[in-house]
Structures are given as structure tokens and as C-alpha cells.
Amino acid sequence: LAERSPLIQQPIFSSTNFENIFTWKSWGEPLPGTVYDVQYKKYGDAWQNKSECQNITRRSCNLTLETENFTECYYARVRATVPNCCVSEWAESSRFYPRENTIIGSPDVKYTPSVNSIKFYVQPPATPLRDKDNQILTVVDIFSQIGTTFEYELTIHCQKTKQEWVKVNNNNEFEISDLYPNTEYNGTIHIRYSDKISKPYVFRAKTLSDTTW
Amino acid sequence: SLKQLHFGHCMVSVDMYEMRKGFGDIKEMTQSQDQHTSIRLLHGSHSLQNTKSEDRCCFFHYLLKFYLVNVFNQCTEGNNFHQRRVSRIANNFLSIKKELTLCDTVTTCSCGKEANQRYEQILNQFQRMDSHSAAVKALGELDILLDWIDKT
Amino acid sequence: MKHFLVWSPVTVPGAAVKYSVEFQGEYERDYANDSWIPIGECTGISVTQCDITEDISATVPYDLRVRAGVGTQASHWATLSSFFNRVTTSLIPPMLTVTADGYHLLVELERLGPAFEFWIYYWKKGQGHKVYRKVVKDSSTTLHMDTMEAGTEYCVKAQTYVEAINRSSNFSQVQCVRAEGKAIL
Numbered sequence: 001l002a003e004r005s006p007l008i009q010q011p012i013f014s015s016t017n018f019e020n021i022f023t024w025k026s027w028g029e030p031l032p033g034t035v036y037d038v039q040y041k042k043y044g045d046a047w048q049n050k051s052e053c054q055n056i057t058r059r060s061c062n063l064t065l066e067t068e069n070f071t072e073c074y075y076a077r078v079r080a081t082v083p084n085c086c087v088s089e090w091a092e093s094s095r096f097y098p099r100e101n102t103i104i105g106s107p108d109v110k111y112t113p114s115v116n117s118i119k120f121y122v123q124p125p126a127t128p129l130r131d132k133d134n135q136i137l138t139v140v141d142i143f144s145q146i147g148t149t150f151e152y153e154l155t156i157h158c159q160k161t162k163q164e165w166v167k168v169n170n171n172n173e174f175e176i177s178d179l180y181p182n183t184e185y186n187g188t189i190h191i192r193y194s195d196k197i198s199k200p201y202v203f204r205a206k207t208l209s210d211t212t213w
Numbered sequence: 214s215l216k217q218l219h220f221g222h223c224m225v226s227v228d229m230y231e232m233r234k235g236f237g238d239i240k241e242m243t244q245s246q247d248q249h250t251s252i253r254l255l256h257g258s259h260s261l262q263n264t265k266s267e268d269r270c271c272f273f274h275y276l277l278k279f280y281l282v283n284v285f286n287q288c289t290e291g292n293n294f295h296q297r298r299v300s301r302i303a304n305n306f307l308s309i310k311k312e313l314t315l316c317d318t319v320t321t322c323s324c325g326k327e328a329n330q331r332y333e334q335i336l337n338q339f340q341r342m343d344s345h346s347a348a349v350k351a352l353g354e355l356d357i358l359l360d361w362i363d364k365t
Numbered sequence: 366m367k368h369f370l371v372w373s374p375v376t377v378p379g380a381a382v383k384y385s386v387e388f389q390g391e392y393e394r395d396y397a398n399d400s401w402i403p404i405g406e407c408t409g410i411s412v413t414q415c416d417i418t419e420d421i422s423a424t425v426p427y428d429l430r431v432r433a434g435v436g437t438q439a440s441h442w443a444t445l446s447s448f449f450n451r452v453t454t455s456l457i458p459p460m461l462t463v464t465a466d467g468y469h470l471l472v473e474l475e476r477l478g479p480a481f482e483f484w485i486y487y488w489k490k491g492q493g494h495k496v497y498r499k500v501v502k503d504s505s506t507t508l509h510m511d512t513m514e515a516g517t518e519y520c521v522k523a524q525t526y527v528e529a530i531n532r533s534s535n536f537s538q539v540q541c542v543r544a545e546g547k548a549i550l
Contacts, residue, residue: 043253304425
């Protein structure tokens with residue numbers, strides 16, 4: 001099969017909450033029958049075939065398990081084959097660091113308004129990874145394992161005074177007290193870790209009316 | 214962002230922010246120039262934090278000198294931005310090495326078998342490559358070294 | 366930490382004088398054959414100052430030099446009389462805005478960059494013996510310090526600290542604000 005100019009563009013890892021997907025684009029409309037083969041490796045090792053991603057037609061491959069050691073660095077590459085025609089060059093990703101390159105999704109938050117306060121309970125996003133006891137690990141579990149410091153950052157805006165301020169909390173359960181009754185507060189909650197920040201959870205809450213008078 | 218490393222009775226402070234920022238600005242370009250991705254100089258199994266504590270000071274000293282003598286001066290071509298970022302990292306390495314040298318008077322940096330063996334493996338692998346490719350690879354592995362320092 | 370190189374202008378009647386700046390860290394002297402590195406942003410400039418903060422990024426002695434040029438002609442280099450080390454930098458007190466939002470004590474800080482920490486001290490007016498301290502990293506928003514007792518006045522002051530050179534500034538002016546409501550006596 002004669003080799004032709006690369007049929008593949010932008011071979012990259014896209015990673016959210018340590019779910020690491022290797023994706024690529026086709027240069028123009030793929031020729032009929034085009035299939036792809038994917039290989040991966042830890043930096044410094046030899047290439048290995050990803051068995052579930054051989055002769056595939058889709059343009060993505062889940063390499064989460066193969067790249068689960070989040071303190072290591074990895075490469076992936078893909079090649080296109082057009083039957084009875086040609087094979088492309090390998091298109092290789094840049095060096096991929098799960099720990100640095102993964103995007104942290106928004107946390108899930110439960111909040112309970114009272115007359116003068118709002119109580120927040122923040123649930124960090126889960127990852128596809130599990131611990132020794134097969135329990136699902138959250139992103140915060142992983143940060144803790146690698147010694148990364150993290151905080152829960154609340155930004156709150158008071159509709160009544162139009163003031164907005166930030167409160168940084170170290171644990172995932174906290175209460176904002178001394179608020180005005182029957183008043184709307186909105187804002188965001190992020191998880192901040194080393195010099196990075198998660199996607200925001202956006203909330204809008206109203207304190208209860210004060211019926212004691 | 215200042216990491217304190219303790220070697221025996223003495224302490225060395227490492228400005229992690231300056232080095233991570235300096236390296237972060239040139240990381241992608243440097244690593245993309247490394248065509249030999251099946252070769253690795255700084256192996257996880259021979260990391261600084263996995264080195265016996267009594268050998269750590271010496272191994273760290275070796276690594277600093279390795280980068281100062283063999284790596285940074287091979288990476289000064291490229292554009293002005295790249296040059297200035299390599300200078301930022303190199304001068305921070307030198308600042309650490311000067312503190313470590315002071316350390317030597319307080320706590321002898323004993324160079325045991327493990328420190329020598331580990332360093333020799335790195336140097337042998339480095340010398341098996343052509344000097345420019347080896348320097349580019351070593352520079353591209355700085356984040357591995359910075360992780361080692363962070364975990365020590 | 367902001368570092369600037371400044372110099373006196375050279376005047377050549379009828380000609381546009383341009384200046385170029387280069388720096389050299391201790392690494393360049395000891396390991397890189399005494400080489401000099403141009404500062405791109407300060408090459409061929411007409412002002413007589415250059416922001417060298419990005420390049421003075423280690424706690425080692427640096428040398429700096431500047432020369433003037435007119436067309437293809439260039440002057441000799443003018444070099445510092447003694448090396449510059451960033452530990453000699455002077456830190457000025459931070460600018461601070463203290464406000465109250467109902468019972469909430471809020472502080473707004475100026476953005477000085479990631480090398481800075483802010484040490485913020487606050488106390489109930491008249492109870493200077495009981496001072497609380499919060500350490501805040503680089504921040505560009507209004508920060509919640511604490512919840513105040515109704516009708517009570519609280520005072521705040523702050524200083525900056527740069528870990529890399531282990532130095533801190535003097536304190537800012539003290540600012541006091543009063544929480545909403547009536548004080549409970």
C-alpha cells in the first residue's frame with residue numbers, strides 16, 4: 001500500500017476528570033472504508049497496540065485505563081488505512097500528563113437556605129478510577145494522593161446590596177451565615193487546586209422569610 | 214510556592230513557581246522537539262524521592278550540576294523568548310546549587326553507592342545520544358525533575 | 366516585585382536615538398561563557414527605562430547593560446556599577462479597600478502577581494490585643510474576612526510578603542468599618 005500524505009489532523013488527548021480520550025480529526029472527508037489503528041505508550045517505553053481501537057472507523061479511543069497512573073506521562077498515536085489504497089503516517093500526540101492536563105469538571109452542590117444563612121455541601125466530580133477497595137475516586141481523592149493543595153471557592157452576589165465577595169473554604173461543607181432574610185443570592189462554586197481551577201457550579205438561592213415578627 | 218528541602222540539618226529553598234512558570238512557557242515546544250520518545254533519562258524508579266535519604270543530598274547535587282553543565286548551555290539557541298526562559302530556570306538552579314553547597318559544610322552530602330549508580334545511569338543514557346538531542350530531552354524532562362523535588 | 370532599569374538619555378541633534386538592553390545572570394557568567402541575553406521588548410526603544418522583572422527571576426546577582434544607537438552606529442555599553450540582586454527590592458505597603466456588606470467584613474486587594482502573599486490583620490476596635498490574621502494568595506476579588514457582630518466596628522491592616530526573597534512590606538493604613546444593626550451591650 002503506497003504511503004500518502006497524512007490523512008489525520010490534531011491527534012490530542014482530551015481529558016476531563018481523569019477520563020482520558022485520545023481523539024483526532026480527518027483531513028477533509030475521509031475516503032470510504034477508512035479505518036484507524038491506535039497505539040499508546042508511557043514516555044520512555046515502546047509502543048503498544050490498543051486492542052479495542054484497531055481497525056475502527058470512529059475518531060476517538062478511550063485510553064483512560066492505559067493512562068491511569070496520573071503521575072506518569074504518556075503518548076498516543078493513530079494511523080489511517082484506506083483498503084486497497086494506502087496507509088497514512090503515524091500522527092502522534094504531544095506528551096500527555098493526566099495530572100496537569102486533565103480539566104476538572106464542575107462540582108455537584110446541594111444547598112439549603114434558611115432565614116439568615118445558606119448551607120452548602122459540595123460533592124467533587126467523580127473520576128473513572130477506583131481505589132484498592134474498588135471505590136470510585138473523586139478528583140479531590142486524587143489531589144490528596146499527590147499532595148496537591150485544594151480549596152472550595154465560593155463567590156456570592158447579594159441582590160439587595162449588589163455586593164459580591166469570595167469566601168475560601170477548606171472543606172466541602174460550609175455555611176454562609178448572617179444573610180438578609182427573603183433575599184436572593186447567586187454565585188458560583190469552584191474547586192481550586194495548585195494554580196488551576198475547576199469549572200464552576202452556578203447557584204441561585206433565596207433565604208427564607210423571617211416569620212418571627 | 215517556595216519548597217523547602219531538608220538534607221540532614223540543613224535546608225534548601227526551591228522557588229517552584231519561578232521554575233514551573235519558566236518551564237511551562239517552553240515545555241510544549243521543547244518536548245515536541247524530542248523525537249526519541251522511547252528513551253527517558255529521569256526514570257520513576259530512580260527518582261529523588263525514592264533515593265535513600267542519606268544519598269538524596271548528593272544525588273540532588275549531581276542532578277543540579279548535570280543540568281547546569283550539560284543541558285542549559287546546549288539549549289540557548291532558539292528565539293529570544295526561549296533563551297530568556299532557559300536563563301530563568303538556569304539561574305534558579307544555580308541559586309539552589311549555591312545553597313546546597315553551603316549545606317555541604319553543615320551536613321556532608323555523602324555520595325553513597327546508590328547516588329552514584331543512579332547518576333551514572335542518567336549520564337550514560339545521556340551520552341549515548343547526540344549532544345543536542347540529549348540536551349533537548351533533558352530539558353523536556355524538567356517537569357519530571359520538578360515533580361521529584363515537589364515530592365521530596 | 367517590579368524591577369526597572371533606568372538611564373539618562375543621550376541627545377544627538379536631529380537624530381532619533383534608540384536604546385537596547387541586555388542582561389546576564391550568574392549562570393551566564395559562570396557556565397555560559399560570560400554571555401549576555403538581549404531583552405526583546407527593550408531592543409531599539411526610545412524610552413529610557415526597561416521593565417526587567419520577567420528576566421530578574423532568580424535570587425542571584427545580575428548584571429545589566431544598555432547602549433544607544435543612531436542608525437547603524439552604536440555607543441559602547443553602559444553597565445551597572447555593581448550587580449543587582451532582587452533581595453534588595455523594597456516592598457511598599459499594599460493598597461487595601463475595607464467594606465462591610467451587612468454583617469460581613471470584606472477586603473479588596475490590589476493585584477501584585479503570584480509572587481506575593483497578603484497578610485491581613487483584623488480586630489474589633491478597642492480590642493487590639495485580640496488580632497486575627499488571614500494569609501491570602503494573589504487575588505483580584507473582594508474577599509470575605511469574617512462575620513461581624515451587629516453594630517460593632519472592626520479595623521483592618523495588611524502587609525505583603527514575598528516568599529522567594531523572604532521579605533515583607535510595612536503595614537498599610539488601618540481602615541475601620543461598622544457592621545449593620547445595633548451593638549448588643
